[in-house]
Amino acid sequence: MKSSLHILKEIISERRTLKPQDYSSEKVDDQFIQQILEQANWAPTHGYTEPWRFVVYKEEGRNRLGEFLAKYDQPDPESEGFNAQRYQRLADRPMQASHVIGIAMAANTNPKIPEVEDLCAVAMAVQNMWLMSHALGLGAYWSTGKVAFSEEFRNFMGFDDSHQSLGLFYIGKPNRDNPQGRRISGIETKVRWES
Numbered sequence: 321m322k323s324s325l326h327i328l329k330e331i332i333s334e335r336r337t338l339k340p341q342d343y344s345s346e347k348v349d350d351q352f353i354q355q356i357l358e359q360a361n362w363a364p365t366h367g368y369t370e371p372w373r374f375v376v377y378k379e380e381g382r383n384r385l386g387e388f389l390a391k392y393d394q395p396d397p398e399s400e401g402f403n404a405q406r407y408q409r410l411a412d413r414p415m416q417a418s419h420v421i422g423i424a425m426a427a428n429t430n431p432k433i434p435e436v437e438d439l440c441a442v443a444m445a446v447q448n449m450w451l452m453s454h455a456l457g458l459g460a461y462w463s464t465g466k467v468a469f470s471e472e473f474r475n476f477m478g479f480d481d482s483h484q485s486l487g488l489f490y491i492g493k494p495n496r497d498n499p500q501g502r503r504i505s506g507i508e509t510k511v512r513w514e515s
């Protein structure tokens with residue numbers, strides 16, 4: 321029997337980025353998404369700020385999200401610079417996933433806790449979601465880019481200016497095996513031990 325340490329190491333090192341084009345059209349049951357979100361909430365924070373906020377887009381909600389992503393920062397469809405192919409690609413992407421989770425951070429009001437700490441905490445919550453997705457046999461992917469941090473996306477998610485949007489977390493049933501993991505260099509190149 322595998323020890324829990326062995327299982328934990330496997331889940332961490334074998335988690336991969338799997339994008340919407342790598343998902344089948346099969347839907348993920350909402351209860352799995354709920355389990356993923358429950359574990360996000362176990363991320364640690366300084367001062368119990370618990371700053372992660374999520375909006376889950378499923379079914380037709382994904383269509384509205386796709387339309388927003390396609391229209392963001394694009395020339396008007398009537399204008400010359402409009403790229404219909406790009407528009408359609410962006411509009412279709414959320415529909416290739418079973419669920420897409422919008423990620424945001426709620427600013428805390430404690431002057432002793434700088435924003436960077438809450439950003440770190442949200443990233444830990446997303447890592448929990450990513451590890452959970454992998455452990456449940458699902459593909460997942462944190463997508464950012466210019467739109468991710470924009471005021472427009474924050475507004476689209478329904479958050480006011482005390483929030484920062486931080487991107488999208490795509491989830492779906494994989495239609496392929498996980499790709500081989502890759503890191504540019506080993507941990508020894510990123511650590512200095514001092515004694």
Ligand SMILES: Cc1cc2nc3c(=O)[nH]c(=O)nc-3n(C[C@H](O)[C@H](O)[C@H](O)COP(=O)(O)O)c2cc1C
Nearest residue numbers: 335336337338443461462463464465487500501502
């Ligand atoms: C904060 C964050 C933002 C990311 N944004 C993007 C993105 O916008 N586009 C993309 O292709 N990958 C994005 N990724 C995924 C990385 O490309 C991916 O994690 C990296 O290539 C390592 O692969 P792995 O996750 O399979 O180990 C993001 C990852 C993180 C942690």
